[in-house]
Amino acid sequence: MTRIAAIIGGGVIGGGWAARFLLMGWDVQVFDPDPEAKRKIDEVLANARRSLPGLYDVALPDEGQLSYHDNVPDAVRGACWIQESVPERLPLKHKVYQSLQEYCEGDAIIGSSTSGFKPSELQEGATRPTQIVVTHPFNPVYLLPLIELVPSDQNSPELIDKAKEILTGIGMYPLHVRAEIDAHIADRFLEAVWREALWLIKDGVATTEEIDNAIRYGFGLRWAQMGLFETYRIAGGEAGMRHFIEQFGPCLSWPWTKLMDVPDLTDDLIDQIASQSDDQSGHHTIRDLERIRDNNLVTILRGLKAQDYGAGTLLKAQDVNMNTLARSIDDIVELAELVTTVQRAVPLDWTDYNGHMNEARYLQAFGDATDQLMHNIGCDADYIASGGSYFTAETHIRHIDEVHAGTKIKVETQVLSGEGKKLHLFHRMMEGDRLIATGEHMLIHVSLETRKASLPDARVSIPLAKLAAAHADLPLPEGAGAAVGVR
The missing domain is CATH 3.40.50.720 (NAD(P)-binding Rossmann-like Domain)
Structure with missing residues (x-):
């Protein structure tokens, strides 16, 4: 509901x-x-x-x-x-x-x-x-x-x-926030930085752009993924946080900041700040600045997600919460259908200088589709941890049409064969009814201990055989077995 x-x-x-x-x-x-x-x-x-x-x-x-x-x-x-x-x-x-x-x-x-x-x-x-x-x-x-x-x-x-x-x-x-306090937690930090920035401008030490550069090119990037105390713990080296506090704690008594003394926001100071900000960013519209901000945030957050750290851990957890593709192999076999293995939007950082999805990202999407199919047949994290997995031996991608950031794509996967050590897959990437690309992949089951080809055990071989048998009655997809060359 x-x-x-x-x-x-x-x-x-x-x-x-x-x-x-x-x-x-x-x-x-x-x-x-x-x-x-x-x-x-x-x-x-x-x-x-x-x-x-x-x-x-x-x-x-x-x-x-x-x-x-x-x-x-x-x-x-x-x-x-x-x-x-x-x-x-x-x-x-x-x-x-x-x-x-x-x-x-x-x-x-x-x-x-x-x-x-x-x-x-x-x-x-x-x-x-x-x-x-x-x-x-x-x-x-x-x-x-x-x-x-x-x-x-x-x-x-x-x-x-x-x-x-x-x-x-x-x-x-x-x-x-377990205790009521004016401005909560985060805004108290922001207010402290804001007050210090006003003094740096008033005293002629820095411009608005120089202050912003000090944040976005330095500690701001560290804070974005690690926060304050974890960052300082690393600064303490092998000796840790105690060493950091012992080394830098005395600085707190030094007259570095003016946080307890707030400058008056006179007309002259307001004009100075506004003028400097216009010089810094006035050539962009507010919509331009929002899009620049959003592009940067998506890139940073997806980068953190790839590392499974900080806010990226939240994104990975939300992926799991929203994933509807981890279906039972019995459900898939009963329907004898192509398996939907990817369903997503093309993110901003997947596009290239031509304004469409970079060719490497087609492979990434098909790789994600292969991973999902492996998961569906039982080659999941537990199985891989036990010492078996599939390695890709050969890939053929056909780039049929363009796709741009924000486009909702779906990959449908067909098992062409799944006997013995081999797993032969054919992926179709679609936007609605529009075919965007196909990917044909030959994978070999390996022992992660010997790094050599091996037969999958029953946890994988039985579900795979069921799926391969169900797909055997599907027509051979157009482009399967094609090679690069003049036609």
Whole structure:
């Protein structure tokens, strides 16, 4: 059954929440009196549709239904999650909660995107304070996984667990902040860096671009995948964190920063910052900058995913959660059908200088298809750990048509033969009914101990024989056995 999320406030953050829920299969109902709300959300959603699917190596759920509503009662009807993203004015938020709780379900979660207010402040005067909690995201919400989940003493453990389950289910990481504190956790770090940056500009030490370069070319990359303390632990070398603290701890008493002294944001300082930022980035539109940001984030996050580290571990776990291709071999044999072994969108980092998918990525997609077929016949991680696997001996790929970033592709696999040590596969890559490429692969079963050809044991040979027999009645695919050359 499709679940419903209500989005109250359709600005940058509200639009990002709408995109995240919608692309993860939820129906989304939006209320925002701004006459430009639909246009703004549609633009954010276009960016999300372009970038989010590329984070995952399996297909996203079918997109939910998006609707816009002129009033709160219609917007919250049936919603089990309500995300409030109105401006940071406490009286306004209180007024919104009164209206929401008049019409919403009593067991719905009302999450606030507030970056500064504590949940107990939000709950003041509420009809049901127990259902209001802070769920503070980071922009763009549809790509960045962190959500600061901040409850008060009024929120039950059951509500907190339910919120964690929902947020995890849409691919996010709920960081449970166990104590109420102004600006939560992450924004306190950001505020400290922001204050120091203002002083560096005011004192003429650095420009906006130089400060940004110091972050994005240096520690920002380390923080993105490892955080603060793990990074510093490595800095301590073999002696570890204790050595690092003993070596660098005295620096904390040195007058390096001005974090306890905030410069006045005078008109001159604001003009200086704005002018420098214009010089740095004014040649890009905001949409250009968003796309540059999204391209970079997809590349970084997919790189982390390849290493199964940091935020990449979350992506791999979400792949497992969304994977619908690990079917029983008996189900496949009974239907005597081609096996769907890949179903995904082409990510941004798979394209090349011609603007279409790089030829190496065709092989990667077919390699992923082979891996999925191996898993289906029992050659899974446990089997490989026991000492047996398949090595690819020969591959022939035909590039039939172009495919671009964001295109939803499917690979269907046919077993041409599976006797003895050999596994002969034929893959078809499709976009809908359009044939994009074919891949023909000969694999040999090997002993990982001797690294020589060997017969698979019954865990693989029996399911493979069943599948090969089921596919024996299928017509030989066009292009099978073809060689490179003039025809």
